[in-house]
Every structure is written in C-alpha cells, then in structure tokens.
Amino acid sequence: MGESVRYAVEDGLATVTLDRPDAMNALDTAAKEQLRDALRAAAGDGAVRAVLLAARGRAFCVGQDLKEHVGVLEAGGGMTTVAEHYNPITLAIATMPKPVVAAVNGAAAGAGAGFAFAADYRIAGRSASFTTAFAGVGLSTDSGMSWTLQRLVGYGRAAELLLFPRRVGSAEALELGLVHRVVPDEELAAEAVATARQLAEGPTAAYAAIKEALAGAASSSLPDALAREDVLQSRAGSSADHRAAVAAFVRKEQPRFTGR
CATH class of the missing domain: 3.90.226.10 (2-enoyl-CoA Hydratase; Chain A, domain 1)
Incomplete structure (x- = not known):
C-alpha cells in the first residue's frame, strides 16, 4: 500500500x-x-x-x-x-x-x-x-x-x-x-x-454472521436480537460450510470450510 x-x-x-x-x-x-x-x-x-x-x-x-x-x-x-x-x-x-x-x-x-x-x-x-x-x-x-x-x-x-x-x-x-x-x-x-x-481456515461466513449479530445486539432489545439471530442463523444454516461440517461430524472427520 x-x-x-x-x-x-x-x-x-x-x-x-x-x-x-x-x-x-x-x-x-x-x-x-x-x-x-x-x-x-x-x-x-x-x-x-x-x-x-x-x-x-x-x-x-x-x-x-x-x-x-x-x-x-x-x-x-x-x-x-x-x-x-x-x-x-x-x-x-x-x-x-x-x-x-x-x-x-x-x-x-x-x-x-x-x-x-x-x-x-x-x-x-x-x-x-x-x-x-x-x-x-x-x-x-x-x-x-x-x-x-x-x-x-x-x-x-x-x-x-x-x-x-x-x-x-x-x-x-x-x-x-x-x-x-x-x-x-x-x-x-x-x-x-x-x-x-x-x-x-474456519467457517468465515459464520464468523461474518457472528460479527453482525454481536454488533446489532449491542444496541438493540432482546426481541430485536432474537429476530436478527433468526435471519442470520437461517443464512448460516443454508451455507455449504454448515452442510460440510454436519457431514464431517457424522463421519467423525474434521470439516474443511470454504467460507460459502
């Protein structure tokens, strides 16, 4: 730079x-x-x-x-x-x-x-x-x-x-x-x-959602925080990282995350 x-x-x-x-x-x-x-x-x-x-x-x-x-x-x-x-x-x-x-x-x-x-x-x-x-x-x-x-x-x-x-x-x-x-x-x-x-090397899409949830909850009510968690968790739950991690857990393997 x-x-x-x-x-x-x-x-x-x-x-x-x-x-x-x-x-x-x-x-x-x-x-x-x-x-x-x-x-x-x-x-x-x-x-x-x-x-x-x-x-x-x-x-x-x-x-x-x-x-x-x-x-x-x-x-x-x-x-x-x-x-x-x-x-x-x-x-x-x-x-x-x-x-x-x-x-x-x-x-x-x-x-x-x-x-x-x-x-x-x-x-x-x-x-x-x-x-x-x-x-x-x-x-x-x-x-x-x-x-x-x-x-x-x-x-x-x-x-x-x-x-x-x-x-x-x-x-x-x-x-x-x-x-x-x-x-x-x-x-x-x-x-x-x-x-x-x-x-x-971790689930970076999930990390992004965690950052957003924490920042939002710092200045919102509990109902608002819960609503935001619902949206963000739905997003994370549909990610390739989540599916890969669950499959790896069942196989007793370490997951490989792609951030997607």
Whole structure:
C-alpha cells in the first residue's frame, strides 16, 4: 500500500502492518490513508478470509502524529481527519465480514488503542501497554473508543480510563478484558499469525454472521436480537460450510470450510 503500511495476502490471510517504526507508528496523513485503503482492500477481497493487524518496531501505534498535527493547527485546520480517516478505518475493522486479529506490541495509545479495540481478537506481547491519551491533549474520543471501550470494560471503567488517561500494562489489560491473550514478546508474531490462520481456515461466513449479530445486539432489545439471530442463523444454516461440517461430524472427520 505504501511506505507506511505494508499489505500482503497469503493463503487467505491478509496482513496489514504499520511500518513507521522510527515514529513509533504514529499516524501521519500518509499512514492513515494507506491503512484505510489496505483495510478496505482486505474487506472487499473475496480471497481474504481473515485479517491480521500488526506493527513493526517497538510500538504498535501511538496514535496521531502530533508533529504533523501542530502544522495543521497552525495553518488553521481542524479535525477533519476524524471523518476522513479514523472513522473509515474503525468501520473497516469492525464491520468487515471476516475476523480481524490485532497483534499489539509495545505502546498502543489514542487511535492506536482504538483500532486494536475495534478488532475481534487481541493478542498482546508482555511489554504491550494501552492508554486512551485523548484527554491528555485536550481532546474527546475518536477511532470508535467511546463505543468499544465501554463494551470491553463497562461504562464506569471506560469513563475512568478516558477521564484519567494512564498506562495500562499487559497484565492489567488482560484482567480488564482489553486483550484476550498475553504472550512473551518474542512469541507474539508467531502466535498472532497462528491465531489468524486458524480463523482464516474456519467457517468465515459464520464468523461474518457472528460479527453482525454481536454488533446489532449491542444496541438493540432482546426481541430485536432474537429476530436478527433468526435471519442470520437461517443464512448460516443454508451455507455449504454448515452442510460440510454436519457431514464431517457424522463421519467423525474434521470439516474443511470454504467460507460459502
């Protein structure tokens, strides 16, 4: 996609890698545009069955590149980047009909944390840390954090982390539910790839339905959630993956999923 974001697809797995290690993967305009475009490409590519969001260097992503942002402010600019970049990036992660795994190495701050929170599964290296960061620079939230954070840790804890930004280490992040697994730093890359590949080899049509059901139920009544489950389960029940899995179960074999 460019010098700031690397994009590769192999055996159904798209790997999107932030690649500004000298800037701790801070998000300048080029990085945001390349990340947005890479995620949209992965979402729209029928050959992609799962996505791994990763980063090179000692940090996952420290959020907005404030050096560039200073210039925008001095030129009289505002926060148009939210609509142009942060919102489309977050939506691409959260709504694409395939699972997204975030491999968090080092610091994830501001929008960097927000993008990780929007993923479906988060694996962190032991040295990883998270901070909301926004209030510390006089800002509200973006990158979907007002929506994702309280669903991960509850309203009260989300409010605390947003009003009083602080470093949350990997052990506490696991305890709070910000991440699903913590592994030694040297094992993060391999573990993240293995997890993403496991999802890529799974019933991806069913995963898409699960994502849609969860997102809808987060803001709907029980009757509405049940109605949505009826529609989505009917769709999944008519899939080739479901038929193949049932047949494999009867034969006591491992199913092979095609995502159809």
